[in-house]
Amino acid sequence: MMNIIEIPDTPDHRGASTGAFRRWIIIFLLLFCAAIFAKPYSANPLKFKKLAQESALTASVIYQVFQDRKGFIWLATQYGLAKYDGYTVTNFTHIPGDSTTISDNTVRAICEDANGNLWIGTADGLNLLAITPAQQRGQSGHRFIRFRHSPDDSLTLCNSDIRSLAAGADGALWVGTVEGLNRMFSDTLANGEVVHRIQRIHKPAVFANGYITEMVQDHLHKNIMWAGTLGKGLHRIDANDLAVLAFSKNDTTAMPISSDYIISLYQSPEGLLWIGTYRGGLNVFDPQTGHSVQYRFDENDPNSLPDDRIYGIAHDAENRLWIGTFGGGVACLSNPIRELPTGNQSRIDGHFIRYQSNSRDPQALTNDFVRHLMIDRSENMWVSTNRDVNVADLKPPKFLHISQNPFSDNTLGDNNVIAILEDRQKRLWIGHHTGLDMQTPDGVFHNYTIDHRNPRSQGGFVYALAEDRYGYIWIGTFGGGLQRIDPSTGDFLYVPHGEKNGHVYPDSRIADLMFDSRKNLWIASPLGLYLLNNQQLADVKLNPESLEFVRFTTDSSEGGMSDNRISTIYEDRNGRIWIGTANGLNRMNPGNTSVDLHIDYVPKNPEKGLSHPGVTSILQDPNDDQVFWLGSENGLNRLRFSGDRVSGVQHYFDREGLPNSFICDILDDTSGNLWITTNKGMLRLNPSDTLMQNIRTYDTGDGLQSGEFTIRSGFRNAAGELFFGGINGFNRFFPDRVQENVHIPQVALTEYKQLGVTVYDALELSRISHIEIPYDARYFEFTFAALDFTYPNGNRFAYFLDGFDKNWSESGTRRFASYTNIGPGKYVFRLKAANSDGVWNEAGLAIPIVIRPPFWQTWWFRLIAVLAILGVLALIYQYRVEKLLELERMRVRIASDLHDDVGSSLTKISLYSDLLREEVDAENRQTLLSRINNLSRELVLTMSDIVWSIDSRNDTIGDLLDRMHDFAMSALSPRQIAVSFDVESLDDAKKLPVDIRQNLYLVFKEAINNVARHSGATEVRVALHNRQGRFTMQVHDNGQGIELAKKSSGHGLRNMQMRANRIGGELTIANSDGTTIQLNTTML
Known part of the structure; x- marks a missing residue:
């Protein structure tokens, strides 16, 4: 892994001496002059994109670029570590006091080990990027584990200033520092924990006064690691026994390396080591012999290395070697040697193509001080410089882009290219907004100014070009009329325009020119179509004023054009002339020069006509004579003919996949494909693909001059090369050589x-x-x-x-x-x-x-819910059963009451009635009637009590108290017995169950009846208390006591006891100063 090396005498790290300063001034002036007066302007130089301009990269000095196995780009910068995904940059910086951040912002080396872990070497320690997805929002999902040198611990790094990293074939990480070499092993324990072991390879005799700058794993011998040092040369380290073999410029071999200051290393597929040195140029070293040869900078050879300070070496898929120099930019060696030459030759020549900075060229390198080179998996070269990262696509370009270089004399005259023509001598003619250019086959431009002879016109606009059979180039201008140039002399001939002296000349505004297969010249203008017979062109000393033109307009007897505003002219393979206008398409029979077909734009029925009245381009299908393709200002048209009749029309717009609906031009290639330019890019179309399912679109990212092309600027030469002009120059390409990027992206x-x-x-x-x-x-x-x-x-x-x-x-x-x-x-x-x-x-x-x-949708909640519902249903069922049982018990009680009370009374009435039917004396009769009367009244009261007890409208405590009071008054008042009520802590509104209400009332009623019938009392006190968790009902009279009434009250007492038991109560009868009947039960 390459790392920047600070050399004391590099221009950006020291105060320059006067002599050195003068040298740099001279070099700068030479480079400036070379840029200004350079003759050739490459049609396809490397174009460097600037990462800082396209992302949030803040650091300007980039020490290394690295691509990990997932495809991300990592940048070692002066301000920390950065990750780039093609769209955004993520920065990782040191935060003082936070041990989870990177140990230092000066990041010098990046490496990925065999397990995919990313290691980062900084000026203050080695860092492992540990990734643990955050468990909570706001937490960081990664942290840096730091490894530093400790003087008291031999198991730590030998120095914390890390300069290079390399992954060994044995899985170890090799760590190069300013004081030696280390190996780090990562062991995984049985519990999954990873333990890191550091082994120092600190050998002062080898590494003293020189630190490790670069390392590379030998891919032919897996146990060998090569290490370059600063001042101690090249070292071969055996990973098995750590034996070190040094190679130096002072070796006695006939071909030693040129410098002990090694900055970069690269091993070729053949096993040769390419060694970049500081001021020693580029060395090619053979590990088998220990010999090396050098490529060096030669100020007298522009094809030599641009500088002897080599900071980066990379190899691409085309077997080209790319060299990054510290001061001379990037150089390309297209055919690197595969073996050292024989003999004792230590220096060889190479043909290096240089790519250097140019402040006036935004697509050149930003800086010539290159720190590192890296070629990614899709063949893009990343160039780290002192000012930004530059990225260049090394794949063959799809389209050559030629544009104006304002700082070169040999360049296109203007970027607004409107017309292109290649003549039979392979000279390229380019018409643009400011005139006409001719480029020779060897790339030299000749610029011509168009004299439009009218100061108020824009005669410099060249709109059309055509070559006649004599090799003259005819020029259609906008404002300057029709002109002709002799390529051999550069002389112009100017054709008059308008009507003069009885002659008809073309209008001064020419839109298109075409020589047909009969060598006649057709001229399109806003005032109609003009024809110049080929016989008039045979005169070498052509007098332009004597030329006779035939004009076709909307009202001419020969023409009958649909519109005078002619935009384009085309001849099909049958020799018929097609004329595109601002109002539809016309076809002319060349035999009688009459228009025999009009195809118009029909707004109300677009399927019957064109997609737009403005026709911009015409092409006969290369595979089918009955099909024509028409470009318009809004849509692409496919016309199928059946004889002279249009049998089918298809329209295509951007919604069908076109990059834009404004069609500028249409050309076909040698394979029968259509190439169509628009106002927003270009597309390739197989004409048989009428459904537009496999069209291929191109934009500026593919190398187009811009997204906007110009109308009718396309041209196809005899070799099949296509040309298209636009607002930023023009593109030229061979369609069969357009290569796609075959890299499958991660x-x-x-x-x-x-x-x-x-x-x-x-x-x-x-x-x-x-x-x-x-x-x-x-x-x-x-x-x-x-x-x-x-x-x-x-x-x-x-x-x-x-x-x-x-x-x-x-x-x-x-x-x-x-x-x-x-x-x-x-x-x-x-x-x-x-x-x-x-x-x-x-x-x-x-x-x-x-x-x-949510928890209510989980299986366990649903199970609980089902069980709960079943439980509730069971409870409801049980409740209903209880209610039914309660109702049944009530029925039984009512039946029992009816049987005991009503039945007994009715039986008595029946007996008394039977006695009345017998002949009894009057006195007994009266007694029996009285008894029947009393029993009947008691029967009515009993029925009333039963009905009251089961009536839900009487279910409150208040209703019970009212019933008790009314009954006591009705039973005791006729007997002159005073009654009083003492009620405490009872809620009148509270509802009572029917059995409680009924039994309380009947116990009370029986007690009052006993008082009324048997006590002989004059006063009764009724106490109803609801306190201390108990309800007490007490009836006390001042009568004769219970013993005197026992015989007559035995049945009633048993009834009271029975009803007290039904409600879980306790009934007591006491005889003290009268009789006290007390019922205790649970609180109401």
């Missing part, structure tokens, strides 16, 4: 939120096995990334919540998925992604989700 979840609050970040999501969601967090959201860094904003995504969604949801470039009101259950969130070229990672990722139900 997919990662970067954030998980519940109710808008972050629960897990990317690190935590990479370690958790599932996600549990409480029932009340019904809104949750995932953010994700596709870790292909070619064009991150063009990466596309699709997701599927298994168990809820019925189909995959394609979100395009949107990087989040949200769900709301998902019911409790088990689900699986599945995610897949594609790179910007549509290559999908179909495997994707999947993470189980468990939405916990």
Whole structure:
């Protein structure tokens, strides 16, 4: 792992001496002049994107770039550790007093061990990034475990200033410091705990006065680790016995390394070590022989190394070697050697292509002081400099982009390209807003100013180009009319415009030019269509004023055009001329130059005509002569003909997958595909794909000059190369060489939120096995990334919540998925992604989700609820049974009462009645009648009591007291017995069960009857008390006592005792100053 080395005499780490300062001034001036006066302007230089401009990266000095096995990019910076997912940067910095943060902000080295753990070397210790998903919101799901040097502990690092890290083949982590080398082993115990052991390889004789700058594991010999040092050369370390073999520039071998100050290392597939040194250039070292050869900087050779300070070495898939230098930018060696040359040659020449900073070029390197190089899995090169990280796509470009370089004489004259033509001599002609350019086959530009001969016109706008059979280039301008240039001399010929001296000339505003198969020149203008016969072009000394043009308009006898505003002209394979206008399409028969077909825009019936009246481009289908493709200002049209009749029309808009509905131009390639430019990108279409299911769209991320192209700016040369102009230059490409990015992107979840609050970040999501969601967090959201860094904003995504969604949801470039009101259950969130070229990672990722139900929806709660319901039902059933039994008991009691009281009385009445039927004397008759009368009254009262006792309207204590009072008064007042009531702590409104109410009342009634009939009393006191948990009813009279009345009251006393027992009461009768009858029962 490479690390920046501070050298005392580097320009950014010391005060420059006067001589050194002068040298740097001279170098700066030379570079400035070279940039200003450079002749060739590369059509396809590396284009560097700046990470700080596209993310929240705050550090400017980046020491190392590292890609982990999951695909994330990690940056070692002067201000801490940073993680990048293609869209956002997450920073990890040291916080004083917080031992869980990184130990120091100066991060110099990053490495991943065999278990996927990330190790970070800083200026003050080694750090292990430990990831433990947070258990609560607001907690961090990661922490840094620190390892430092301790003078009193030999099991610690030999020094805390970490300069390089490397993962060994044996699983150990090799740690290079400023005072030696260490190995760290991570052992997993039986209980799962991981224990780290540090082994020092501190050998002063080897590492004294020089520290470890870079290490690389030998991939041919797994037990060998190579270590570069600062001042002590190269070291070969055997991991088995820790034997060290040193290689130095002072070795007696004929071909030693050029410097002992080693900064970077790389081992080629053949086993050669490429060694980057400080001021010793680039060395190629053969481990088998110990010999090396060098590539060096040569100020007289522009193809040599740009600088002898080599800080980064990387190898790409095309077998190119990329070299990062400290002061000379980046250099590419396209064909690195695979074996050392024979002989004692110590220095060899190489052809290096240089890529350096240019403050006037926003796509150049930001800085030439390169700290590190890394090539990721999708072949993007990351260049760490003293100012930002630069990222360049090393894959072959899809489209070459040519634009104006305002700081070069050899460049395009203007970026607004309107017309392109390649002549038969392979010269490229480009018309734009300010004139005409010609680029020779070897890349030299010639700029021409168009003389429009009208100061008020915009004659410099070149709208159309065409080459005649004599090699002259005809130019259609906007305002300057029709012109012709002789490529051999650069002389212009100007054709008059308008009507002059009885001659008809084309209008000054030319929209399109075309030479047909008969070599006639067709000219489109806003005032109609013009034709120049080929015979007039044969005159070498052409007099433009003598030219005779035929004009076709809406009202001309030859024409009959649908509109005079002609926009484009096209000849099909049958020689028929198609004319696009601002109001539909016309077809002209070249034999009689008459319009024989109009196709219009029909707003009320669009299926019968064009999608828009403004036609911008026309192309006959390359595979079917009966099909034509028309571009318009709103939509792409596919016309199928049956003879001369349109038999079918299909319209395509952006809703069918076009990048935009404004069609600028249409060309076909040698494979029969259509290439269509729009106001928002370009697309490739197989014309047989009439449903637009497999179209491929391209945008600026693919290398287009911009999203906006210009109308009719397309051109296809004889070799099949296509050209399209736009507002930022033009693109040129061979369609069959357009290569897609085949890298399958890794997919990662970067954030998980519940109710808008972050629960897990990317690190935590990479370690958790599932996600549990409480029932009340019904809104949750995932953010994700596709870790292909070619064009991150063009990466596309699709997701599927298994168990809820019925189909995959394609979100395009949107990087989040949200769900709301998902019911409790088990689900699986599945995610897949594609790179910007549509290559999908179909495997994707999947993470189980468990939405916990509320407790009332759990199985145990449902079981309890079922049991509770069954219990309630059982209680209700039992209650109803009790009520039925109570009703049955009441019926029995009523029947018993009726039998005992009513039945007895009726029996007596029946006997007395039988006696009356016998002949008795008058006195006995009167006695019997009296008895029957009394029994009848008692019977009525008994029935009244029974009815009262079961009437629910009389169920309160107040009703009972009223009944008692009324009965006592009615029974005692006729006998001149005074009665008084003493009521205490009774709630009149409280309801009493019917059996309590009935039995209390009947006990009271029997007691009062005894007083009235047998006591001979003159006063009765009734006490009703409800206190101390007991109810007491006491009836006391001042009569003759119970003994005198015993004979007549025995039946009544038994009834009272029976009724007291029914309500769980206790009945007592006392004879003291009269009779006291007392009933005690539970509190009412």
